[in-house]
Amino acid sequence: GSRTFNDPAQWHADDGGQWHLIGIPDDPGMVVHDGQFGNRRTTLDTLAAPWDFFYDESRSRLYVYAQQNPTLEAKQFELPVVEFVIGPLEQDHIMLRDLDIGHGRTMSLLAWDSDHLTVSDCRFVGSPGNHIQFQNGSNDGVVSGCYFDDWNLLDKRAYAIQAIEKQSGPVDITDCTFTATRQGGGEDHAAIMNDYNGWIRTVRNCRFLGNGGALADEGVVIWRPSATADSVVIDGNLFSELGGTAIMVQELEHFGATPTVKVV
Numbered sequence: 001g002s003r004t005f006n007d008p009a010q011w012h013a014d015d016g017g018q019w020h021l022i023g024i025p026d027d028p029g030m031v032v033h034d035g036q037f038g039n040r041r042t043t044l045d046t047l048a049a050p051w052d053f054f055y056d057e058s059r060s061r062l063y064v065y066a067q068q069n070p071t072l073e074a075k076q077f078e079l080p081v082v083e084f085v086i087g088p089l090e091q092d093h094i095m096l097r098d099l100d101i102g103h104g105r106t107m108s109l110l111a112w113d114s115d116h117l118t119v120s121d122c123r124f125v126g127s128p129g130n131h132i133q134f135q136n137g138s139n140d141g142v143v144s145g146c147y148f149d150d151w152n153l154l155d156k157r158a159y160a161i162q163a164i165e166k167q168s169g170p171v172d173i174t175d176c177t178f179t180a181t182r183q184g185g186g187e188d189h190a191a192i193m194n195d196y197n198g199w200i201r202t203v204r205n206c207r208f209l210g211n212g213g214a215l216a217d218e219g220v221v222i223w224r225p226s227a228t229a230d231s232v233v234i235d236g237n238l239f240s241e242l243g244g245t246a247i248m249v250q251e252l253e254h255f256g257a258t259p260t261v262k263v264v
Contacts, residue, residue, distance in 0.1 A: 001085040001104035002032060002078035008071045018047055019070055020063045024079065027055045029105050029128030030153045031064065033074035037126065037153055037182060038064065080105040080128070088114035095120070102126040107158075108151075111138040111168075121145040129158040134198065137166040144174045148191070155186035159193040161200075167226040169199025177207045180214035189217035190244070197255055199229040203237060210241035217244040222261075224254040234263045 005011070011019045031038040031053045038051035047054055047065040050073070054063045066073050080103045087110040088094045095118045101108045107130040111117045115138065124131040124146065131151045134141050143161060152158035160178050163169045178191040191208055194200040200222065208219040219239050222232055232249070239246035249261060 001080050001082045001102065001108070003081045005077045005079060006071055006075075008069050011069050011071065013069070014063070017065050017067060018044070018063050019066055020061045021079075022061055024055070024060050024062045026081070026105060027057060028062065028079040028081070030080060030126070031062070032076075032078040032103060032126060033070070034076055037150070040154070078103060084108065084110040086110075087112060088117055090114060092116050094118070097121055099123070100125070102131075104128075107131065107133055109133070110135065111141060112136045113138060115139045116141075118142040119144075119146060123147045124151075124160070125149045126153065127151045127158070128154040129156075130160070130162050132161045134163040134168040134171055135165055136168065138163075138168045139170070141169065141171040143171065143176060146176045148176065148178045150180055150182050152184055152186055152189050153182070155184070157186060157188040159188070160191045162193045162195055163198030163200050164193075164195035165197050167197060167199065167228050169226065169229070170201035171199065172202040173200065173206060174202065174204045175206065177209065178215065178219070179209040180211055180216070183214045184216035184243070189215070190219070190221045191215065192220045194222040194225055194232075196224050197226045199226045201229070201231060202233045202235070204233065204235045205237065207238045208240065208242060208246070210239075210243060212241050213243040215242055218242070218248050219246045220248070222249045222252070224251045225257045225259065227256040229257040229259045232259050232261045236264065
C-alpha cells in the first residue's frame with residue numbers, strides 16, 4: 001500500500017535537521033525506511049531523533065528528522081498512500097494465498113459485506129491500524145497459516161484480526177503466528193478481537209509471541225459477540241511473554257448470544 005520517495009529532488013531541507021515532502025494529501029499514518037518504522041510526533045518542534053516524523057495536514061507536508069537528505073540515510077523510503085491494501089467490498093468467495101500485505105494508511109485488508117473470504121499463508125507486516133477487519137456483515141471468514149507483525153503503529157485501538165458489527169462472522173482462525181517487533185501501545189493492542197456484534201468462532205493452534213511484552217495487550221478477546229454466535233473454541237494455542245492477558249472472554253450475553261465456550 002505504499003509509494004517510494006527515493007529521489008533526492010523530492011526532499012526539501014529545513015533548518016535543524018528537518019526535511020519535508022510536499023503534496024502529501026493524506027496522513028500516511030507511518031513512514032517506512034528500509035523496512036523499519038519511524039516515530040510519529042504530534043508537533044513539528046518535537047522532531048529530534050532520526051526518523052521522527054510529523055504530518056502537517058494544513059500544508060499537505062510530511063516532515064522527517066535526518067542529518068542529511070533522507071535518501072542518503074536509507075536505500076528505500078516509503079509512505080502508505082492507499083487506505084487499505086486489499087478490500088473485498090461486497091464481493092464473495094474470494095481466496096487470498098501466499099501474499100505479503102501491509103503498509104496501508106488505515107489497515108491491510110478490509111472485508112466489507114464479503115462472505116466466504118479465505119486468507120491463507122499470507123504475511124502481514126506494518127499497519128497504522130488493523131491488519132484484517134471483517135466488517136459490516138462479512139460472514140464465513142477463514143484465516144489460516146498467516147504471520148502477523150506490527151499493527152496499531154498509531155498507538156490507538158487496532159488489532160491483527162478483528163470481527164465487528166452487523167453480525168460479521170463466524171471467523172475461524174487456525175495455525176497463525178502473532179508477534180510484535182516494535183513495542184506496541186495505545187488503548188487496545190490485542191492480537192485477535194471479537195468486537196461489538198462480531199463473531200470469531202475458532203482460534204486454534206496459533207502462536208502468540210509477545211517478544212518480552214512488545215505485543216503489549218491481550219492475545220484473544222471475545223467481547224459482546226453477535227446473537228448468532230452459538231460456539232467459541234480456543235484450542236491448542238501458545239501464549240508467551242504478552243503484555244496483557246492471554247485470553248479474555250466477557251459480556252457474551254450483550255446481544256442475546258448463548259454460545260458454548262471451550263478453552264483447551
